[in-house]
Amino acid sequence: xxxxxxxxxxxxxxxxxxxxxxxxxxxxxxxxxxxxxxxxxxxxxxxxxxxxxxxxxxxxxxxxxxxxxxxxxxxxxxxxxxxxxxxxxxxxxxxxxxxxxxxxxxxxxxxxxxxxxxxxxxxxxxxxxxxxxxxxxxxxxxxxxxxxxxxxxxxxxxxxxxxxxxxxxxxxxxxxxxxxxxxxxxxxxxxxxxxxxxxxxxxxxxxxxxxxxxxxxxxxxxxxxxxxxxxxx
Amino acid sequence: xxxxxxxxxxxxxxxxxxxxxxxxxxxxxxxxxxxxxxxxxxxxxxxxxxxxxxxxxxxxxxxxxxxxxxxxxxxxxxxxxxxxxxxxxxxxxxxxxxxxxxxxxxxxxxxxxxxxxxxxxxxxxxxxxxxxxxxxxxxxxxxxxxxxxxxxxxxxxxxxxxxxxxxxxxxxxxxxxxxxxxxxxxxxxxxxxxxxxxxxxxxxxxxxxxxxxxxxxxxxxxxxxxxxxxxxx
Numbered sequence: 001x002x003x004x005x006x007x008x009x010x011x012x013x014x015x016x017x018x019x020x021x022x023x024x025x026x027x028x029x030x031x032x033x034x035x036x037x038x039x040x041x042x043x044x045x046x047x048x049x050x051x052x053x054x055x056x057x058x059x060x061x062x063x064x065x066x067x068x069x070x071x072x073x074x075x076x077x078x079x080x081x082x083x084x085x086x087x088x089x090x091x092x093x094x095x096x097x098x099x100x101x102x103x104x105x106x107x108x109x110x111x112x113x114x115x116x117x118x119x120x121x122x123x124x125x126x127x128x129x130x131x132x133x134x135x136x137x138x139x140x141x142x143x144x145x146x147x148x149x150x151x152x153x154x155x156x157x158x159x160x161x162x163x164x165x166x167x168x169x170x171x172x173x174x175x176x177x178x179x180x181x182x183x184x185x186x187x188x189x190x191x192x193x194x195x196x197x198x199x200x201x202x203x204x205x206x207x208x209x210x211x212x213x214x215x216x217x218x219x220x221x222x223x224x225x226x227x228x229x230x231x232x233x
Numbered sequence: 234x235x236x237x238x239x240x241x242x243x244x245x246x247x248x249x250x251x252x253x254x255x256x257x258x259x260x261x262x263x264x265x266x267x268x269x270x271x272x273x274x275x276x277x278x279x280x281x282x283x284x285x286x287x288x289x290x291x292x293x294x295x296x297x298x299x300x301x302x303x304x305x306x307x308x309x310x311x312x313x314x315x316x317x318x319x320x321x322x323x324x325x326x327x328x329x330x331x332x333x334x335x336x337x338x339x340x341x342x343x344x345x346x347x348x349x350x351x352x353x354x355x356x357x358x359x360x361x362x363x364x365x366x367x368x369x370x371x372x373x374x375x376x377x378x379x380x381x382x383x384x385x386x387x388x389x390x391x392x393x394x395x396x397x398x399x400x401x402x403x404x405x406x407x408x409x410x411x412x413x414x415x416x417x418x419x420x421x422x423x424x425x426x427x428x429x430x431x432x433x434x435x436x437x438x439x440x441x442x443x444x445x446x447x448x449x450x451x452x453x454x455x456x457x458x459x460x461x462x463x464x465x466x
Contacts (some may be wrong), residue, residue: 020406081314081464173253179464183416183434201416205458231314231412
């Protein structure tokens with residue numbers, strides 16, 4: 001697509017959004033077909049197609065080859081979540097970043113991490129525990145397993161020099177990430193490292209990334225009490 | 234785009250992903266330009282453009298008009314999160330859905346909800362408290378404010394008959410949703426309604442949706458202990 005057809009497509013998406021918001025086109029309604037819209041907007045059919053496809057990907061329209069395009073009955077249920085790099089996140093909040101590696105050693109993979117990473121239980125992986133600080137205050141406690149098969153060279157890295165999150169992101173692009181959000185009462189270790197009381201509710205993010213060699217890393221991130229993670233759609 | 238050029242674009246995205254995963258193209262590398270790739274893959278330039286655009290949206294490529302297309306230094310930091318309709322979520326888990334409205338009345342909007350909804354404090358909105366059950370067990374406690382200005386007719390609805398989540402989604406498509414995840418220790422009311430102990434860590438989702446008339450609704454959703462929300466990228 002050229003720049004020009006792309007901005008035309010944008011004008012069409014805006015107008016379609018407006019018609020849906022203004023309920024000129026109501027949920028479940030079949031909208032005019034591509035050819036009609038191309039005439040109405042004075043653009044190529046491919047441009048209309050591009051605009052409608054974008055709205056379909058957002059979940060606002062429902063496109064079926066034979067049945068035509070309808071305004072979705074259950075609109076957009078998808079949201080985009082930015083996966084932060086912890087150093088950037090802390091610096092963007094105007095704080096100075098630092099981190100401390102509590103432990104870094106080869107250890108046998110426990111059952112739960114083995115399931116998440118699709119690797120054999122008791123396989124020897126790098127086990128890393130790190131605390132990330134903003135202005136010296138604990139921000140996040142990270143418990144991470146790294147698979148040297150998918151991240152060759154990891155055995156030789158001193159993660160006190162460069163934090164594992166950044167080293168991995170810089171060197172091993174991932175193709176897929178699985179994430180799960182949950183809440184846990186701080187256990188004794190969480191409480192000590194986050195300088196809070198045992199039992200305090202913590203937001204937990206389990207994140208496992210994969211490349212074509214398998215699981216790269218799986219981390220349990222426990223955020224400081226009161227932390228909020230934002231998403232928009 | 235036709236069906237055929239779309240599947241060609243898909244073949245190109247797969248090949249580009251493979252080259253990045255195999256480190257034939259490394260992070261920061263400039264990749265061949267559209268015209269060269271069009272020749273290599275034997276497709277139209279627009280098809281290459283479409284494929285690269287998709288990978289750029291995913292964050293794997295970084296496209297700049299003059300500098301060309303590079304493999305992103307910090308790859309994909311975005312994940313897609315499906316926003317579940319609570320009834321569907323419970324039914325998809327194989328449980329029978331039911332809900333109970335604890336309170337439904339016009340009340341003055343408190344300060345925190347006023348900020349989230351960008352509405353004046355003390356404006357009269359519909360305040361609703363609901364518990365959603367799966368097989369009779371508490372699944373989610375919902376504390377919701379509904380703005381009748383953006384959702385006309387809401388005043389007349391009995392939300393015990395149809396739950397507010399579904400009624401709103403069916404009747405008022407939203408254009409934007411703001412979400413925040415956090416963890417809270419169950420307060421006395423959460424604990425009673427979720428049939429758990431006070432202090433138990435709960436995953437909290439604050440969600441506010443907007444249409445062109447303003448904020449439609451803002452809800453605090455407290456999930457049962459142990460609940461996990463999944464996202465993939």
